[in-house]
Amino acid sequence: MVILPRITRAGRPRGDMSMNALAAHRIVFGGSLVTLALGFAGCVPQEKYDAAVTAARSYEQQLGSTRDELSTSRANEDRLRSQISQARADLESMQGLSDGSKVDLEKLRDAYDALSKQVAGMDAGGPLPENINILLASLAEQYPDMLQFDAKTGMLRFLSDVTFDSGSARVKDSAREVLRRFAAILNNPELAAFETVVTGHTDNVRIGKPETLKNHPTNTHLSAHRAISVRDLLVGDGVAANRVEVAGWGEYRPIVENGPRGAAQNRRVEVFIRPMTYDTTTGSWGGTTGGTAPTATPRATPEKDATAPAATPVITRPAPEKDPN
Numbered sequence: 001m002v003i004l005p006r007i008t009r010a011g012r013p014r015g016d017m018s019m020n021a022l023a024a025h026r027i028v029f030g031g032s033l034v035t036l037a038l039g040f041a042g043c044v045p046q047e048k049y050d051a052a053v054t055a056a057r058s059y060e061q062q063l064g065s066t067r068d069e070l071s072t073s074r075a076n077e078d079r080l081r082s083q084i085s086q087a088r089a090d091l092e093s094m095q096g097l098s099d100g101s102k103v104d105l106e107k108l109r110d111a112y113d114a115l116s117k118q119v120a121g122m123d124a125g126g127p128l129p130e131n132i133n134i135l136l137a138s139l140a141e142q143y144p145d146m147l148q149f150d151a152k153t154g155m156l157r158f159l160s161d162v163t164f165d166s167g168s169a170r171v172k173d174s175a176r177e178v179l180r181r182f183a184a185i186l187n188n189p190e191l192a193a194f195e196t197v198v199t200g201h202t203d204n205v206r207i208g209k210p211e212t213l214k215n216h217p218t219n220t221h222l223s224a225h226r227a228i229s230v231r232d233l234l235v236g237d238g239v240a241a242n243r244v245e246v247a248g249w250g251e252y253r254p255i256v257e258n259g260p261r262g263a264a265q266n267r268r269v270e271v272f273i274r275p276m277t278y279d280t281t282t283g284s285w286g287g288t289t290g291g292t293a294p295t296a297t298p299r300a301t302p303e304k305d306a307t308a309p310a311a312t313p314v315i316t317r318p319a320p321e322k323d324p325n
Contacts, residue, residue, distance in 0.1 A: 058257045065255060069153050073127065076275055087112040127154045128273060129190045136185060143178055154274060156182065160202075160226065160267035167212035169225035171233060179230065183237035186273070195243045196234070197272045200227035203262025204251040224248025230269055242278070 091112055094105045128136075133151045140149035140156070148157040163175045171179065186196060200223030207213050207222065216222035227246040235241050251258075254266040 054257045058255075061254055061257070065253065069155075072274070073153070076127065079277075080275060084112065127275065128194075132185065132188060132190055132273075135188070139178070139181060139185065146175060146178060154272060156271045156273075158230070158269040158271070159264070160269060161264050163269065164226055164229075167207065167209060167216070167222070169216065169222065169229050171229050176233060179233045180237050182271075183234045183239050186234065186239045186243075191273065193276050194273050195245065195276050195278070196239070197245045197247065197274065198227045198231050198234075199246075199270045199272070200224055200230075200248045201253055201266060201268050201270070202251050203254070203264075203266040204258045205262040218250065220248055220250030220252075222248075223250045226269055230271070243276075 087108060091105070091108045094108055128151070136149045136156060137151065140147040146159055146162045148159070149155070150157070158175070158178075163172060164170065165172065185191075202219040202223050204219075207216060207219065212222075216225055224246065225248070227248055231244045231246045234244060251266070254263065255268075256263050256265045258266060
């Protein structure tokens with residue numbers, strides 16, 4: 001029990017305990033509470049603590065990935081709004097022209113309407129037309145073990161463990177039908193003003209097999225080669241080559257914490273569908289304003305997929321690789 005001193009009218013404590021003694025008593029009492037709290041904290045099992053640390057790191061990585069995606073979406077929106085402003089200015093300047101410029105005026109109006117619809121779709125919560133979201137969501141539901149679809153970012157994720165053999169860039173036969181159906185969606189007229197970015201990812205397990213190292217020296221090479229394989233199949237199924245970009249991040253953009261044997265979730269190929277950044281009709285950067293999607297002639301027979309594609313991927317500043325074990 002703690003006995004508090006009585007306070008006289010003059011504001012001075014009475015009794016046997018001085019002010020210094022009272023302060024010391026309170027410090028000792030507070031220290032006891034801290035010690036007691038630390039004692040309880042020390043009872044947390046080590047495995048629960050490790051799990052909490054792992055989860056926190058995973059959340060931090062997912063947050064970073066989400067921020068990157070949000071930054072890309074905002075950049076696309078800013079670009080579209082800038083194009084709308086330019087289109088509006090051009091439209092106003094054309095309204096005073098004679099009937100001989102009526103065709104150009106109609107084109108400007110169509111461009112303005114197309115850009116407005118794209119921005120409206122982004123404001124509604126996603127970069128893709130609603131009908132395309134429905135088609136992609138339906139495709140993912142039919143292949144839940146292979147596909148994941150995120151309508152907010154317009155991203156379709158292929159899980160590598162069911163899309164490729166271990167250490168290989170050749171698409172499994174079971175995944176080719178899925179890619180064929182995906183290509184048909186990409187050729188939908190509603191995606192005429194959109195392009196795709198195919199991005200490969202791996203976990204952090206180093207490549208150790210000599211036969212794999214010969215074709216894929218690093219995880220970055222393997223991820224890029226897998227992205228190229230997916231791109232080649234899409235182009236072979238009719239998607240115009242100038243609407244498909246490829247990239248490989250290797251192990252450097254995980255979405256979950258890697259364990260001793262990596263993580264299956266990190267072994268993936270992601271396909272983002274975004275507004276065009278290159279005008280295929282004029283050959284200039286800045287995006288298209290609608291119209292018919294460029295088409296490619298589908299291959300007559302399935303092309304032979306080399307284990308290591310000859311195309312050289314764009315590699316994005318990976319950290320130095322350690323010697324494979």
